[in-house]
Amino acid sequence: MLPSQTYVNISFFQPHAFLMIGIPGHEAVHGWISIPFSSMYTVALTGNCLILLAVRKTPSLHQPMYYFLSMLALTDVGLTLSTLPTTLAVLWFDHRLIGFNACLVQMFFLHSFSVVESSVLLAMSFDRFVAISNPLRYATVLTNNVIIRIGIAIVARATVSLFPGPFLLKRLNFCPGKILLSHSFCFHADVMKRACTDITVNILYGLYVVLSTVGVDSLLIFLSYTLILRTVMGLASPRERVRALNTCVSHILAVLIFYIPVIGVSMIHRFGRHLPHIVNALIAYVYLVVPPVLNPIIYSVKSKPIRDAMLRLLREKRQG
Numbered sequence: 001m002l003p004s005q006t007y008v009n010i011s012f013f014q015p016h017a018f019l020m021i022g023i024p025g026h027e028a029v030h031g032w033i034s035i036p037f038s039s040m041y042t043v044a045l046t047g048n049c050l051i052l053l054a055v056r057k058t059p060s061l062h063q064p065m066y067y068f069l070s071m072l073a074l075t076d077v078g079l080t081l082s083t084l085p086t087t088l089a090v091l092w093f094d095h096r097l098i099g100f101n102a103c104l105v106q107m108f109f110l111h112s113f114s115v116v117e118s119s120v121l122l123a124m125s126f127d128r129f130v131a132i133s134n135p136l137r138y139a140t141v142l143t144n145n146v147i148i149r150i151g152i153a154i155v156a157r158a159t160v161s162l163f164p165g166p167f168l169l170k171r172l173n174f175c176p177g178k179i180l181l182s183h184s185f186c187f188h189a190d191v192m193k194r195a196c197t198d199i200t201v202n203i204l205y206g207l208y209v210v211l212s213t214v215g216v217d218s219l220l221i222f223l224s225y226t227l228i229l230r231t232v233m234g235l236a237s238p239r240e241r242v243r244a245l246n247t248c249v250s251h252i253l254a255v256l257i258f259y260i261p262v263i264g265v266s267m268i269h270r271f272g273r274h275l276p277h278i279v280n281a282l283i284a285y286v287y288l289v290v291p292p293v294l295n296p297i298i299y300s301v302k303s304k305p306i307r308d309a310m311l312r313l314l315r316e317k318r319q320g
Helices: 002-011 027-057 064-093 100-133 135-141 144-162 164-170 188-192 200-233 238-246 249-271 277-302 304-319
Strands: 017-019 097-099
Touching: 017 100, 027 064, 027 277, 027 304, 064 100, 064 144, 064 277, 064 304, 097 100, 100 135, 100 144, 100 164, 100 188, 100 200, 100 249, 100 277, 144 200, 164 188, 164 200, 188 200, 200 238, 200 249, 249 277, 277 304
Parallel strands: none
Antiparallel strands: 017 097
16 A cells, blocks of 8 residues: 555645746846836826725715726726736746745636626626616616625625636646746646646636636626617717717726737637747736726726816825
């Protein structure tokens, strides 16, 4: 029995750490590349925190639409903080090692915040549908209690969906020579490909999570806007149609800058094996870094109440 037990222990391998990579083929200029990355992270954190403070300190913004915007901003802060430490560590200090368990923790939070963002965008589309199709009941349908329940359901959905992921990876037998990841952070699809055993369960689990969260959300958002368009086309006045659609522009842009990179990342991890590594890396950065940067810019430009509240905060900060 002893020799058999020894054999089992030796044959099962999990790396103590993975080796991350920044921009493949451009390691010599990582210091320069870190400048735009640092700027984007700064803009993302500053812009989203300003939105959170603006909504909190402005009573006129205590409305369902802006509560959902706060959820989006908070999610973008979480998504930014999920990748910032390892990405800047690779670019600034060439610190490329990440512990196995730390990698799984980062992977859980990274994917959880992505699912939360998708769910928040769906909730925002429902908010726009109610506001346009039944404006007189808007405040009675989306009460504070309803919004709190939606928020709790969003977090619970993401947690339940992503909780099995790390445990499904911990059961895998990894290859000792395959510890190099494709990014400066841990993706589920990237980590599972470093295993030497059958990963069919992990592939099916990843596909299920994508279809049941991002897939379902995108279809429901499309349905919401189909109903919104039908309602808007029923308005008699062209001016009223334009006004109604204009309230959706910011949300439509937020949906596009989130879902287009998500689709790109999913397609590349499944079908883009022969593409250059730099394409894989850049699309992943666009998926994780760009939406948190652009969302506060879009909403501050397109929403006058948000813009005014943010400017008021900045003026108070300067005077203080």
